[in-house]
Amino acid sequence: MSIRTESEARYLYVPPSNCTQAADRLGWEDTRTYRAGPWDLGIRANTKATSQIVQRLLPDIARPELRGASANLSVAFDDNLLSRGTPEVMQLLFLKCKPVLKTRNPRRVLEALLAWLDSFEHESRTDYVVIESVALIHEQQAFLVTPGLTRAVGAARRRLSQAGFVAVDGPTLLLDTARGEIVVEPPATAHDRSVLAEVARDVDPSDRAAAVGRYPVEAVLTRLHQPAGTRLGPARGVYGLGMNVFNRHALGPQGALDRLATFAQQVPILAGGVRDEVVDRVVAMAGGSAPAHTTE
Amino acid sequence: MTFPVDRATVPRQARGLAFVVLDNEAVIYEPTQDKLFLLDARATLVWQLLDGSTTLGTTSDELAEEFGPGVETLWTDVKELTSTMLQDRLAEIETKKS
Numbered sequence: 505m506s507i508r509t510e511s512e513a514r515y516l517y518v519p520p521s522n523c524t525q526a527a528d529r530l531g532w533e534d535t536r537t538y539r540a541g542p543w544d545l546g547i548r549a550n551t552k553a554t555s556q557i558v559q560r561l562l563p564d565i566a567r568p569e570l571r572g573a574s575a576n577l578s579v580a581f582d583d584n585l586l587s588r589g590t591p592e593v594m595q596l597l598f599l600k601c602k603p604v605l606k607t608r609n610p611r612r613v614l615e616a617l618l619a620w621l622d623s624f625e626h627e628s629r630t631d632y633v634v635i636e637s638v639a640l641i642h643e644q645q646a647f648l649v650t651p652g653l654t655r656a657v658g659a660a661r662r663r664l665s666q667a668g669f670v671a672v673d674g675p676t677l678l679l680d681t682a683r684g685e686i687v688v689e690p691p692a693t694a695h696d697r698s699v700l701a702e703v704a705r706d707v708d709p710s711d712r713a714a715a716v717g718r719y720p721v722e723a724v725l726t727r728l729h730q731p732a733g734t735r736l737g738p739a740r741g742v743y744g745l746g747m748n749v750f751n752r753h754a755l756g757p758q759g760a761l762d763r764l765a766t767f768a769q770q771v772p773i774l775a776g777g778v779r780d781e782v783v784d785r786v787v788a789m790a791g792g793s794a795p796a797h798t799t800e
Numbered sequence: 801m802t803f804p805v806d807r808a809t810v811p812r813q814a815r816g817l818a819f820v821v822l823d824n825e826a827v828i829y830e831p832t833q834d835k836l837f838l839l840d841a842r843a844t845l846v847w848q849l850l851d852g853s854t855t856l857g858t859t860s861d862e863l864a865e866e867f868g869p870g871v872e873t874l875w876t877d878v879k880e881l882t883s884t885m886l887q888d889r890l891a892e893i894e895t896k897k898s
Binding site: 738739740756757760 | 818819820821822823825826827829831835836871
């Protein structure tokens with residue numbers, strides 16, 4: 505890969521805000537530049553040791569010649585991560601200034617970092633519909649929650665974990681619309697796997713992300729003004745999913761709609777309701793104790 | 801901005817839209833706004849009839865003949881729906897060259 509000069513770099517600028525200022529105050533060691541898709545991204549680390557872990561994880565995409573990147577992603581590890589046994593404090597991954605993953609599992613942070621880096625390639629994919637949503641996996645079945653409802657899911661992580669759900673880490677999901685499945689792929693970003701093994705720790709088994717594989721989608725919960733649990737007609741289902749398509753340009757707008765139509769005709773798409781209703785519904789459906797839906 | 805229409809107006813579906821119609825409801829993607837629209841069955845029917853050659857008055861009369869409600873009520877619906885679709889760029893009116 506050719507070396508770029510600063511004037512050729514493709515940074516994703518993160519403008520200063522109250523949020524970035526608050527994140528900055530947490531204290532960071534450095535921000536280094538890495539190539540992801542067409543972008544030169546800044547990955548910030550909280551300590552020298554964390555920075556070295558990231559550098560050793562991603563040697564092939566490092567861009568040390570570029571020094572102007574914003575902190576697009578930030579990794580915060582316990583300062584004594586490598587000298588201790590099981591970490592007791594939360595390890596964090598930030599997107600810009602917001603924490604997007606809190607876990608006691610440092611390997612999970614690095615794998616999520618890889619998933620975020622992968623997502624910068626997803627815009628150009630044509631094999632799947634790439635959708636911005638949260639997927640919750642329970643006994644090999646997936647429940648999708650679209651943006652607008654995901655805050656409720658974030659607030660209920662512990663409850664969902666106790667109920668046996670694991671999440672797909674990363675900002676985007678690969679949706680096989682013909683088969684009605686979520687596809688979790690191994691990381692595509694070049695990385696040194698030995699570093700993942702190095703930071704792996706024995707942690708609570710529930711503190712993990714969904715494994716690589718295919719998961720049939722049991723239901724999609726989306727935000728439309730209908731009573732919670734109402735099964736939406738296929739057009740409303742397409743509408744609920746449609747604005748969250750990440751690779752619309754690559755698929756073409758018509759191609760994206762056609763694929764979502766195929767999906768919406770085979771998978772129940774439900775009105776998610778508000779706040780706790782969303783999580784209540786997912787938990788009940790997974791446990792078989794709730795009617796899947798009412799009719800619109 | 802409002803889009804006044806009358807019975808002589810001849811609108812058509814806007815060019816460059818992507819859409820699917822499922823169970824008589826349309827989902828339409830309008831690229832210049834990067835926006836999706838959901839049309840109920842009634843609006844979908846009207847939108848599908850915007851062919852760029854039929855006046856709105858004729859369209860309204862044909863719908864009244866098929867569905868039976870009072871012509872005036874139906875005309876009001878067609879007029880309002882079409883005006884909204886023009887505003888949302890789901891429909892357009894050809895500008896004639898003089």
